[in-house]
Amino acid sequence: MQQSIPGTSGSSIVSQSSPAPTAPPPTKRQKVETRWNSVFYMIERIVELQDAVRSTLALVVRNLPILSSEDWTTCAQLCQILRPFEEMTKAMSGEKYLTGSFVIIMVRCLKEPCKKILGNTEFVSSVRDVALKLQLGLEERFQRVEQSGTLALNTFLDSHFKTQAFSDTNKAAKTKERIRKLVAAQIAKHQTNPIPSKSSTEKKTDNYSPWDIFDGLINQNESSGTPLSKAIKEADMYLADDILLRRNASGEWNSPFVWWKNHRHVYPNLLKLFIQNCNIVATSVPCERMFSKSGLLINSRRTRLTTRKVEKIMFLNVNLSEQRFQNYY
Numbered sequence: 001m002q003q004s005i006p007g008t009s010g011s012s013i014v015s016q017s018s019p020a021p022t023a024p025p026p027t028k029r030q031k032v033e034t035r036w037n038s039v040f041y042m043i044e045r046i047v048e049l050q051d052a053v054r055s056t057l058a059l060v061v062r063n064l065p066i067l068s069s070e071d072w073t074t075c076a077q078l079c080q081i082l083r084p085f086e087e088m089t090k091a092m093s094g095e096k097y098l099t100g101s102f103v104i105i106m107v108r109c110l111k112e113p114c115k116k117i118l119g120n121t122e123f124v125s126s127v128r129d130v131a132l133k134l135q136l137g138l139e140e141r142f143q144r145v146e147q148s149g150t151l152a153l154n155t156f157l158d159s160h161f162k163t164q165a166f167s168d169t170n171k172a173a174k175t176k177e178r179i180r181k182l183v184a185a186q187i188a189k190h191q192t193n194p195i196p197s198k199s200s201t202e203k204k205t206d207n208y209s210p211w212d213i214f215d216g217l218i219n220q221n222e223s224s225g226t227p228l229s230k231a232i233k234e235a236d237m238y239l240a241d242d243i244l245l246r247r248n249a250s251g252e253w254n255s256p257f258v259w260w261k262n263h264r265h266v267y268p269n270l271l272k273l274f275i276q277n278c279n280i281v282a283t284s285v286p287c288e289r290m291f292s293k294s295g296l297l298i299n300s301r302r303t304r305l306t307t308r309k310v311e312k313i314m315f316l317n318v319n320l321s322e323q324r325f326q327n328y329y
Contacts, residue, residue, distance in 0.1 A: 100280025
């Protein structure tokens with residue numbers, strides 16, 4: 001877009017023709033081979049500067065292909081279909097929240113815009129073809145995503161979603177039943193029946209003492225109920241509790257770690273399952289970030305570092321922030 005005309009560059013014409021010439025000029029967007037969304041950012045920036053680009057093309061001396069009105073419409077509609085995928089790409093690349101619980105809801109929420117665009121005749125055929133290919137890709141790659149026990153467990157125990165993320169009610173019911181069994185096993189494992197000591201058996205009880213009567217009532221209530229019945233009660237209470245909103249009133253992300261920390265005494269057995277199972281990283285982005293950091297450590301000036309020392313430096317580098325585990329247990 002930056003073509004030379006006497007005394008003026010294409011980029012300066014674009015910046016001068018932008019809707020807010022006093023504001024800083026927009027940064028250039030370039031394609032990055034390893035990031036598909038870089039192309040989306042390029043198209044989005046061109047659509048954003050549509051008037052400025054048209055003016056620049058009219059003033060440029062060299063012969064450049066002129067974008068027609070249909071081309072601009074195609075670019076704008078293409079942004080509409082790609083924007084949901086870009087949002088989910090950013091969400092799945094995070095490190096400060098659960099990404100394993102995002103997979104099921106991500107697939108379900110990405111299929112919906114594709115379905116809407118395919119049924120909307122206002123979109124041009126080329127954009128509908130893109131929506132069709134994206135829809136087929138989602139169905140092919142994530143056909144049985146709700147059948148994954150690991151992802152289903154992560155989604156169920158994420159207070160943002162629970163069973164609302166499942167498109168198949170049967171899969172949600174099976175996950176609920178599995179949670180009940182796991183909680184029952186957790187309760188049975190830690191349920192103890194202490195053998196009364198000799199001193200306690202020899203201790204005489206006063207049938208008329210109010211405190212002895214109260215202790216008898218407590219012991220009677222504790223002995224009643226099986227681990228499965230207690231698990232059903234705890235799981236049903238969890239599902240009946242309000243869904244955690246994605247963001248609070250100030251627009252900040254509501255962390256499920258904080259939610260579980262505040263409800264640790266209400267759902268103690270579900271909390272244990274959450275800690276043991278909900279640590280799944282759904283993408284390789286964190287590993288790639290760590291690999292990039294290690295590349296900065298092992299350069300030409302540090303080639304003599306042993307593998308053992310590199311591992312220690314990487315561990316310290318990743319866990320350097322004091323607030324990294326403030327919401328973890």
